[in-house]
Amino acid sequence: MAGLVKHYQNTMKGIPQLTNNWGAMINLLDAVLVNGFNHVTILGLTKTNTTSITATINLGSDHGFIDRQVVRIAGSTNGWDGDYKVLSADTSSITIECTSEHPSVISGTATCFTAPTDFEIVYQTPTGSNEPKRAYRSTDPESLGLILLVHDFCVSGAAASGAKFAKVGLVESMTDIDTIVGNQMPFDPSNPNANWGWDGTNHGWAKWYYANPAYSQSYSTVNDAQSPNGGNRGFNIVGDASSIVLNIAENMCSALFGFLEFFDPSFQGKNACLLANGINTTPIPQSQTGYGGCRQGYGQTLNGLTYFSDSSFNQRGQLWFDTQGLYNPTTLGRFYFPAFQGNSSWGEFAGAVSSNQYIFLQEFIVDNLNNFRGVLPFLRKTTKKGNEVVVSEEGKTIARYYNDRGAYWFGLCLEAR
The missing domain is CATH 2.40.30.20 (Elongation Factor Tu (Ef-tu); domain 3)
Structure with missing residues (x-):
């Protein structure tokens, strides 16, 4: 039946797992986006x-x-x-x-x-390649047609035994898996390979982490060169024919990444947003230490270098179009939240004290110039803090809250845009 929102979780039979091995993210995306x-x-x-x-x-x-x-x-x-x-x-x-x-x-x-979400693989490295790359694109004729480019391997010279992540970006077109044509995001014209390479300090730029370095305590700080724990990671994924969001339950944080298309009222058209770690800053050095929250994606209360954010932009995402509908990658600004209780219950609406009082609000997106840019699909703002599965009028919703060393808090609707 057309238009169904599809969701996936790590406990499903036959689904590839997010292991402590390079290439695990691409294996999962192949199954969820393309093959089933x-x-x-x-x-x-x-x-x-x-x-x-x-x-x-x-x-x-x-x-x-x-x-x-x-x-x-x-x-x-x-x-x-x-x-x-x-x-x-x-x-x-x-x-x-x-x-x-x-x-x-x-x-x-x-x-x-x-069922997969029905993206296609436009280009890819050969099966069994030690440097797996994929160029995914929506098959929805009404999509923007942008390519989600994913590199999931350790570039020679970087820390192969350290944190595992996929380097991700949006690109306008390609002639093969190694040749980008036209615009891309993120992009630094003075360092065109910043998002994909290793320069001795930075290993890529925009990242979807899936195996964080091991933390001994919540107050520990580690860097990407340190090894993760063994075992598989928990995850929830939701998507449709043009968008996908990943919630990865990792050590000391619960990260949220994604590629989403949505209606942007500023120019009355469709826009694209890439949610990724590091995307609202310059590339993060491999040697930079930080708390567990530093490897999250879309974040809402993270400030300071230790959390790998800054005091200006604390939603980790970029928009493809500016307010005129022109290609001009624009970072997201602070999250919008109209009301909350005092310090003892920071982030909760007054009265939201039990699970039956959850309300899931639309997640407003604001850019770094404080322009309202729309509502991202699948994401919700919860009125109550907590980590649990709730069945609401919109279906099954995952509520996530992580407070130690960097608050991180959202709802993810698995059955409705």
Whole structure:
């Protein structure tokens, strides 16, 4: 069914994990954006009656699909191919939302799998490359057509055993995986390779961290050359045909990264925003130490070099267009928050003291000149601090709050833009 918001989590069957190995982010993005995962043969499909708007799919035991996710059917010969929201799941079957026009049975040799968001890989390095790169682009004909370029390897000379991250940027066009044509973001004309290379001090610029250096205490400070802990990282991802947001639960922080398209009222058109660590500053030195909050992405109360932000811009993101609708990368400004309680409950609305009093507000985006630039999809402002999953009127929402050594606080709606 068209227009479905899709979400993913690290506990889903068959989903690639964010390990302590270079290349893990690209493996995950390939599955979520392009290929899907967990392909299961459909054993049968039934509807209660011909006009029913739900159907039950028999998949056998251990299919691994979960409530509220989006699955894709492929290989049918009677009109069932497409994406569907899972209304419920048990050990051997799932019930999906469909239309009254769908047949009462399914024909053909059909499979069911976790649906990707439907980006394409425009260019890539060969399979098995020691320097994996991807150029992803939305296949939505109404998208801006910008390329999300991802490098997920350690450039020779940098700390290969240290923090793991994907170097990311938006580019206008490419002729191959190594040749950018036209505009890109972020970009320094005096150092064109600043976002992708290693200059002996800085390893890239805009980054999606997925394996932070190990912290022994919340008050410890570490740098990117220090090794992470072993094991996989927890994550939640939400996206649609033109946007994606990643929430990574890492050591001493809960980072938020993304590439999003949204309506910008300043020029009455579509704009693009890249949320990444370091993007609102110059490249961060590999030797720079900081608290856990220093490797977060989109941040809201982070100031000072130790947190890798500054006193002017504390949302880590850049906009592709300026207020005239022209290419002119513009950093985000301070977060907008209309009211909160006193110091003892900083960041909470008065009265929001229990989980049933959560309210999820739209996340306003303001640039560094204090211009209102729109509302980013999927992001929400919570009226209550906490770390939990809430089922609201908009569906499933993840609330995140991290206070030690740098407050970080947001809601992420997994079922609505």
